[in-house]
Amino acid sequence: MKLVCFDVDGTLIWTSGAGRRAIRRALVDVLGTAGPIDGFRFDGRTDPEIVGQLAAGAGVATEAPLVERVLARYVEFLGEELAKPGHVTLVYAGVRELLSALEARSDCAVGLLTGNVVDGARLKLASAGLDLERFRVGAFGSDSAERSALPAVAQRRARETLGVEVMGEDLVIVGDTPTDMTCGGDVGARAIGVATGAFGVAELLGAGARAAFADLCDTAAVLDATLAP
Numbered sequence: 001m002k003l004v005c006f007d008v009d010g011t012l013i014w015t016s017g018a019g020r021r022a023i024r025r026a027l028v029d030v031l032g033t034a035g036p037i038d039g040f041r042f043d044g045r046t047d048p049e050i051v052g053q054l055a056a057g058a059g060v061a062t063e064a065p066l067v068e069r070v071l072a073r074y075v076e077f078l079g080e081e082l083a084k085p086g087h088v089t090l091v092y093a094g095v096r097e098l099l100s101a102l103e104a105r106s107d108c109a110v111g112l113l114t115g116n117v118v119d120g121a122r123l124k125l126a127s128a129g130l131d132l133e134r135f136r137v138g139a140f141g142s143d144s145a146e147r148s149a150l151p152a153v154a155q156r157r158a159r160e161t162l163g164v165e166v167m168g169e170d171l172v173i174v175g176d177t178p179t180d181m182t183c184g185g186d187v188g189a190r191a192i193g194v195a196t197g198a199f200g201v202a203e204l205l206g207a208g209a210r211a212a213f214a215d216l217c218d219t220a221a222v223l224d225a226t227l228a229p
């Protein structure tokens with residue numbers, strides 16, 4: 001059984017900056033400042049990592065309860081941002097077809113491995129017409145601030161919810177940043193890159209991707225790279 005876990009932002013969907021606007025509003029609401037948010041890179045980082053680093057950059061001590069408060073407000077503001085008139089969430093070309101193709105196979109399960117907190121992931125995916133529950137296993141920023149801890153979370157959830165041990169390259173991580181490519185190194189996961197975010201194919205390959213694609217449109221090629229022994 002292969003467990004194919006997708007990153008969200010830059011990989012499956014793009015929420016047109018709604019996440020960044022919601023984080024900014026939550027930081028200002030709870031801390032009175034969004035810190036050095038202008039120019040701060042969100043991609044590849046988990047939500048608690050983003051909040052912790054921006055708060056630290058603003059000179060605010062980042063204890064866990066404070067980060068939790070900011071993230072709770074973030075989810076509220078994210079819902080508002082996604083519901084604004086004119087908001088568009090883009091689903092990248094080929095995503096729906098790839099998910100359907102993977103789901104049609106008996107030797108695969110489709111999951112999520114994302115820095116989003118679970119409630120944020122649910123809202124973002126719903127804004128694109130994708131149901132979080134469609135993903136049978138999830139590892140989220142609400143599980144750990146460290147992305148490198150998330151592959152083991154995905155393995156544990158697969159054991160608990162699917163009753164399968166997903167070892168080594170049977171865990172496949174699909175993402176758009178070098179951090180996605182490296183986070184599964186400790187558990188021997190396979191990484192597949194997609195250059196729909198800010199990083200190119202060469203950068204993703206350089207970070208250790210088994211294969212990398214400009215986008216996910218060539219379903220057969222992505223399936224081949226994902227499922228090949």
Ligand SMILES: [Mg+2]
Binds near residue numbers: 008009043044
């Ligand atoms: Mg991403």
